[in-house]
Amino acid sequence: MKGHWLLVLSVVLLIYAVHGCPHKCLCYTTSKTADCKNRGFTEIPAHLPPEIQILQLQNNRIWRINQNSFTGTPLLKILDLSNNSLSSLAPGAFQKLRYLQVLNLTRNLIHYIENKTFSFLPHLKELDLSSNSIIRLPESFGNSTGNITLLSVKHNKLQKMERVLLESLPNLKVVLFKDNPWQCNCNVFGLKLWLESFLYRGGISDGIICSTPGIRKGKDLLKVPYELFGACPLRTAHVHLASIHHHSFEHRSSPKHAHHSEHGEYGRSNCEPKPKPRPVSLRHAIATVVITGVICGIVCLMMLAAAVYGCAYAAITAKYHREHLAPVKQHGTPEEKEPFDGSLA
Known part of the structure; x- marks a missing residue:
């Protein structure tokens, strides 16, 4: 009789294991964690327990994420997809994860991030994109991503970064830029101004080290004098300076001047020397x-x-x-x- 009950109990536990947790994974009810790391998965495993809040998928061979991959796990708070084979992310791939707070995508093969890839993640606080092959970032990560406090893009192939993307993250406290081939030309002028303001407000960053041009290689972007950006195309300088008038004592573009820059200077690829007053930052003024x-x-x-x-x-x-x-x-x-x-x- 005792042996019969043990057999029944074993069958019940086996059924629960089959239906409650994917094969090869370990699920922990107390911590609401599904441990699926180092299991050789090529896709997000199906039939995950709907109540889990932590999903560990690092060190697998996952190469794609479908839009319905996380439909069954709406309560996830921490998702670790580091060290996989992801080369692209479909827009809205994470849109079912409304409670997600931490997303780790380090050490993948991602080349670019599409606009609004992380849409509908209102609670996302930490986004780690380091150690990929990202060559460009969008102007927006998506709707409702304004609560991000930590962003890491270090160890990628970024040459520039849109200032509008950083400005869409008003709660950002830490941003990591290290080990990217930053091109310190006219395209990085807005990023320089944003970084100065960010650090002045108490933000934390590892800084931006120039890779090109050769005369600025190895230099900290913050230490590159403003005068070296004075030869930038008229339109580039006006767009940036108009948006940061509180950082400058002078420099106001007249409508006539702006009209000329849009039609006469927009198509020029080379910088032409233009006499301009030096924009003075608030710190320098003080x-x-x-x-x-x-x-x-x-x-x-x-x-x-x-x-x-x-x-x-x-x-x-x-x-x-x-x-x-x-x-x-x-x-x-x-x-x-x-x-x-x-x-x-």
């Missing part, structure tokens, strides 16, 4: 005001000290004249009178 104030204060103190010294010297000199020189001029000394009297005799 530093200039502080330094100027300190210098003025020192000069004023020196002038005050000179005035006090002059007044004291004048007072002492006047006193000396009153006490010593005036009596001599009026009466003379006995020694001075004797020769005069003797001559009369």
